[in-house]
Amino acid sequence: MTPMGPHALDRTVSEAVRALRAVAHLDWSVPAAGLEWSCRDTVVHLAGDLTGFAAQLAGRVTGGCLPLTVGAAPRTAPTGLADLVEASGRLLSAAVRDAGQDARAWHPAGPAGPDGFAAMGAAELALHTRDVVHALGVTDWQPSGDTARLILDRLFPHAPRSVEGGPWGSLLAATGRADLPGLPRRREWRWYNDALPGVGVVLCEIGPSAAADLYAGGDGGFVWPDDGPGEGTRIASGMVGLAREVGEYRPGWGPYAIVRLSDRRAIGGVGFHGAPDPDGHAEVGYDLVPSARGTGHATEALRALAGWAFGQPALTELHATVEEDNLPSHAVLARLGFRKAGSGEDGVRYLLPRPDAGEQDAGE
Incomplete structure (x- = not known):
């Protein structure tokens, strides 16, 4: 299995931020696709996850989740929120680069090393960017290259693979965002850091x-x-x-x-x-x-x-x-x-x- 590294994470950060900026002129108060959060709240949540992952890994925190909260000023424009995502994504990339392969940190889905946190960050970026831009009319966005396959292999070893939809379709199905033939849509799902x-x-x-x-x-x-x-x-x-x-x-x-x-x-x-x-x-x-x-x-x-x-x-x-x-x-x-x-x-x-x-x- 090819590990998810900082280069693949950097690529996903760039692609996600570019997609978010392309819809920054639209109304981010509408619900993100398939979520109860607004597009704005989804992006703030995404930035919080990326920052939290970076802090957990950088601090080698093994006893639980750090008491960290990330937010945005109430009237921050969508362009500013995209900047927040980019900064938090780059923080996580830096933490992944700095951590040795033996580094471990806590996460509710199981302890993980730098490749696990890189995969989690890429998953949050790809999926929540899709949720936002899909709600705003861009229904064909997806990450490039082998990003979805790397995420699947690292975090979703238990998820059935789609023949027609490829890795991206499989990832959407694994997270309840799409259907696979003959299978019910996932209502609850999780990933596994330490399978x-x-x-x-x-x-x-x-x-x-x-x-x-x-x-x-x-x-x-x-x-x-x-x-x-x-x-x-x-x-x-x-x-x-x-x-x-x-x-x-x-x-x-x-x-x-x-x-x-x-x-x-x-x-x-x-x-x-x-x-x-x-x-x-x-x-x-x-x-x-x-x-x-x-x-x-x-x-x-x-x-x-x-x-x-x-x-x-x-x-x-x-x-x-x-x-x-x-x-x-x-x-x-x-x-x-x-x-x-x-x-x-x-x-x-x-x-x-x-x-x-x-x-x-x-x-x-």
């Missing part, structure tokens, strides 16, 4: 909002085959709400949707029953919809999840429990190096120690 890549799949964390929707019978913001979501995924999603109610919810240590890259369908769930216990042990579980079984996707999903988990300092062992007669699940765990650790009424227990545990023991 976990695997071979043939990508894992997207099922956060509290998506989990509540799945538990209630919805799709959680994903596109599923006709036989999904599975019961296991819905049950795991319900546990997210329960954990949140009792104060035990930990981002990253819950369920993830398994998205098949070939068609961007969610084909199952994989995840943790909770954060590691005081001994550093965490339990994993997974399920696939019937139509996706026997393809190796469960193995690759669990491999990707385990790779992320063992990158966290709190984890020492992964555990799993499988029913005695579930031979495919036994095979998945065996392929990944889990070893049997006994059995009980709930099934056969497996464990996978931290890969470097043996080295640590030898050195002690």
Whole structure:
């Protein structure tokens, strides 16, 4: 995947500002296309997002969102608002250039590095510029080059791709601004800054909002085959709400949707029953919809999840429990190096120690 960098962001800033200035003589008090905000309020919101992204990344803020508010003087003309967007976009580009690849900062959609913040900035610029100019009569504007594809690849790995509309049409559909044949228009959507890549799949964390929707019978913001979501995924999603109610919810240590890259369908769930216990042990579980079984996707999903988990300092062992007669699940765990650790009424227990545990023991 080609990362979104400052040059692509700079290009998007220039194109967006040029488009906004071209309609600066029109009435910006009308609603932006598809939004409740006016065109003016949408542009001020855009400038606030870009400035906030720049501040988060420049400050390497990891604990939450900075208490920052960006506004414009009440009678600022549209040309001045376009200047505000340009300045805030250039600030973000500077922050992206300055940040090393290991820099991370907080965002509600997951922590991100400079490429993630560049992609978020480009997404806000492209989409909200479209909202404004579309409302003012320019219905064919879109960013040039591969901007939309870069945004999709970085932030929307779960979104189906449009054949006829190309990357821009796919991005509009992913954000509820257009339709894709055979699929309902998105009413709620989000992007994923920290999706976990695997071979043939990508894992997207099922956060509290998506989990509540799945538990209630919805799709959680994903596109599923006709036989999904599975019961296991819905049950795991319900546990997210329960954990949140009792104060035990930990981002990253819950369920993830398994998205098949070939068609961007969610084909199952994989995840943790909770954060590691005081001994550093965490339990994993997974399920696939019937139509996706026997393809190796469960193995690759669990491999990707385990790779992320063992990158966290709190984890020492992964555990799993499988029913005695579930031979495919036994095979998945065996392929990944889990070893049997006994059995009980709930099934056969497996464990996978931290890969470097043996080295640590030898050195002690």
